[in-house]
Amino acid sequence: MPPMKIAIGSDHAGFRYKQAIIEHLKKAGHEVVDFGTDSDASVDYPKYIRPVAEAVATGQAERGIVLGGSGNGEAIVANRVHGIRCGLCWNLESARLTRQHNDANVLSLGERMMDEATALAIVDLFLSTPFEGGRHLARIQQIDA
Known part of the structure; x- marks a missing residue:
């Protein structure tokens, strides 16, 4: 996979x-822009997640990754930004499908939902899986309309 510029952000739980x-x-050669948080001290996640989504939506980053305890709130915040399609993934199949069928440009992960090795494998698959286009393109266009 070619190097990308990736925005990333989390709350304390991620x-x-x-x-x-x-x-x-x-290590894989990607450029990473970290929007925080900078510790495991409790914070309000929208403060760290919205800037990730905005960076992707404005083209400042090619993809985004957001993390929390479950990843649910983070996905909701990211999806409020126009042009973002954030997929909440919990295994390799969900990561593959969110890219192939939904052209997701932001990945949401829940640290409490999986082990670290699984999270890293999901990230790699998310970044390397192409969008299939075809019948899925019309659906994406309907989302953005």
Whole structure:
């Protein structure tokens, strides 16, 4: 997979995996823009998630990754930004399908929902899986209309 510019952000409950993902992405040659948080101290997640989605929506980053305890709230916040299609993924199949069928440009992960190795594998698959287009393109256009 070619190097990408990736925006990333988490709340306190996703902080540990965020740090591991950043290291993993940098080792793979990606440029990473970290929107925080910077510790596992309790924070309000919209403050860190919305900037990730906005960076992707405005083209400042090619993809985004957001993390929390479950990933649900983070996906909701990201999907409020026009032009964002954030997929909440919990295994490899969900990551593959959110890219192939939904052309997701932001990935949401829940640190409490999986082990770190699974999270890293999901990130790799999300970044390397192309959008299929075809019948799925018309559906994406309906979402954005």
